[in-house]
Amino acid sequence: MFSQLRSLWEVLRHTFIKHDTVEYPEQKPALFPRYRGRIILTRDPDGEERCVACNLCAVACPVDCIALQKTEDEHGRWYPEFFRINFSRCIMCGFCEEACPTNAIQLTPDFEMCEYDRQNMVYEKQHLLIDGTGKYHDYNFYRVAGMTIGNKAKGQAENEYPPVNVKTLLP
């Protein structure tokens, strides 16, 4: 009996309280940067593609909606030849972002992706790649990794000694 009265009271009380829901789409709520919406590929601080085509996001994806192919530029830098996300499958779980060792793939607060034709939900690299660094501004994988790329030879990454001279007899 008491609980029923309390419920009635609660319902009544809510009539006079400010609404949590908003009149979307006329009114747009402010979303936090870490909200998990449309996925982008970002660039490193030097403006190069961050993605190194390591396939970790693809394997982490629980619905298998990421497919890509590795290729290399003439200096040996790995990057994706194609990178495809089928957003009609994506569940915005963010596992890909968590798996990414280069901060390349990031989820954004944009979720307005409705399409009349499902085929338009398939995004290729040109649709995904943005010009900036996204949420993470500083990280540049190739500055840390040991692989040689254009304008970074062996020994020039962070915390590296110059290459060993195998011919020396000095200790």
Place this chain on the structure above:
Amino acid sequence: MARIEIDGQSYDVQDGDNLLSSCLSLGLDLPYFCWHPAMGSAGACRQCAIIQYKDAEDQRGRLVMACMTPVKEAMRISIDAEQARQFRSDNIELLMTNHPHDCPVCEEGGECHLQDMTVMTGHTFRRYRGRKRTHNNQNLGPFINHEMNRCIACYRCVRFYDEYAGGKDLQVLGMHNNVYFGRFEDGALENEFSGNLVEVCPTGVFTDKTFSARYTRKWDLQTAPSICIHCSLGCNTAPGERYGELRRIINRYHGEINGYFLCDRGRFGYGFVNSQKRIVMPGIKGQTETTAEIAENHFRNLLKYAKSVIGIGSPRASLEANFALRSLVGEANFFLGLEDAEHTLLNAIVEILFNGGIRSPSLRETEQADAVLIMGEDVTHSAPRLALSLRQAVRNASFDMAHKMHIPLWQDAAIRQLGPIRSPLFIASICSTRLDDVATGTYQGSPDDIARFGFAIAHCLDESAAEPVDLSEDEKSLARSIAKALKQAQRPLIVSGTSCLSVAVIQAAYNVAKALPAQDKQLTFTLPECNSLGLAIMNGRPLQQAFDSINDGLADTVVILENDLYRRASHQSVDGFLEKAAHVVVIDNLENQTVGRAELVLPAATFAESEGTLVNNEGRAQRYFPVYPAADPIRGSWQWLTRLENSQWRHHHALTAACASAFPYLAAIVHAAPQTDNIIKGSKIPRQPHRYSGRTAMHANIKVSEPGQPQDMETPFAFSMEGAMAHVQPALLPVIWAPGWNSNQAINKFQQETGGHLRDGDAGARLIKPSGSHLPWFGHIPPAFEPEPGLWRIMSLPHIFGSEELSLQSTPLAERLPDLCVLLNPQDAESLGVDPGDPIEICDPARNFLLKFPVNIEKTLPRGLLGITAGRPEFQPLKFLDQVTLNKANPEQQPNSEAPL
């Protein structure tokens, strides 16, 4: 057997083994790097530390390296003890201090033994913040990538390359913390087994360059058990596919054949599958805008209205495809597609193998031989993986010595310290071979001389064997000493083959084997192609008779199965034959000259897209399975041949069964693949690993709704990640993987013991049952070869990269082709007045110009012989054993650069 206690549990393990190998054989996880089942222990990495207790009371124990500690009865050890764990985790942390931050861009990632071991020891967080040592890389040629920063100095690479495979150009350089594994200077790795570095190196220092160019992680590759089709040995392979393209070949362990290693032809020769020259559409009279149905109808009509149809089979097509063709055209109209000399040779070999009463060994058995005689083969080039086995066989004497000195066989460095104690290996060949460096004695001569030499050895062993006359004293004494060495051996092995194109050599080899007193003697032949033996067993007629039956008007239509006739017979005769035939149907997978002349071309699937049974040189029938579905309208050859009306065989297994019952020698081929009875009903074996990614995106660019998985109606495998892996016999596993073991070294988990046979048996069915009877002595001894002044005989010398038809179409191999030149004896060159590199004109005896090529001098080539690379299209006008005349060419003119490709 010894009983030991590990962490309180007692186990029975192999006496004399080392503890690491014992633990792994028991299925326990113990991290290691430098130990390798085929190469023994080195004690270099310190990763396999365990605690060994003195006795039952000892509580402290002491730290030992499991790989360097022999098993002893009643031993007590611990893998789990805290000190051991701590040591292993510290050790890997130290190994990792200089390790680059490379995993995402490392080809080894996802199948990296270092990753696996790091995770296994629990070293998950990097504490070292200091600077890292770096190395410059080298360009090691078209096969192997080099990324030295990733090295952990386990020494496996040089132990394999230098010690196991006999390579000379990969060394450890530098010193202490700076050791460097590479060549003295940039350049292609010369050894024919360099590709194994990819799997031997536990890190990403050596990776597959061809795979890296079209890279995919191991978990994304679709794989099925397959058989190498690039020579007659039938090594087991695991090809991987992604996005409809064959991406790589890796070794698939087989306890009797290839073990852990493949040759570079087998590993890197797959490129033809993706080649521009693939036939992807049917062609009717040069028109390729047609469908499979139209082509099939055309085929049906041709057969219906033909006066008579003949079929030409192929030693590179499966038994089933050949059998389907034979059934289609009738036994009397089926021709093996082998040129006469090869046909006779293969028949002689079939007769000897099945009725000669001498065992034809597997590769593992050849490794046990304690004396070897090779007659007329450079095995490194004609049956590469066998050369690697023979290189191990010569070590048997040092193993015996080690045994006497109580040195266990896994103490590899200690055994090598005993010095170059070698079991006898004798090589009789046309000119020097790649195994000469470990040979006790060599003999060079023409094929006839090799045969005579063999007959002489047989006669020394057994007086009743025929004796050649007029042998030189040198030859006689060498023959005597070889006979003596072979006689003393317990497990002597005679190796011969088809490279000399000489029946006399085969017969002499048989005489030697027959004359040997040992019980466990063995005789093996290397054959030209992957299914040469299977085809020869089918007993069809030779190619020339096919030509005759068309030329004589007995038949007007010919169906050619996967066979480029221009590689087999002279240009003229094939031209004439194809012109005379009213209708020519060719079923093949690559464009070639024969395809170019066909009225109807049917696109055939390669080994990677279809199934079939092959018989290797040992007489072992093995099945290969499609790795990925053939892209419509490509079909398996057998499907083109059986889809026509009235065909009884809708399914591959029915065809196999029919083939087995048609030939008594082939009866066992139904058992060529492991049984699938244990597989859960209604569930298939998945070809895709359980982490296969991108399923809902890979085809989304074409159509966003995912297509259903292609169905495989022919094999126990599914083109899918769904299915049951439990209870699958290891020999049928598409991917070698175990929890915590992502690299190929997971194979430990599927072997009876490390380096032993696969659990539940290795794949394949041996067709040859040892028969007690022997064939009579062969007594037809050819006369000695006498060079005729002004005339040279063509010797086609096989080459690992230049001689095999399909791998020739693989781009990475093209960079490793031998120089385009002809070989001459130095005295011959002098008499012709040519120096190395000078062009020379080759003419037939009637002085018609044939070809012009630069000369190279080969000291060991006998006089009167002209060496060319077998099977190279550039040399097509020259046939083995033809006589030619030579003239020094005018050096102003360019050498023949427009040779047909």
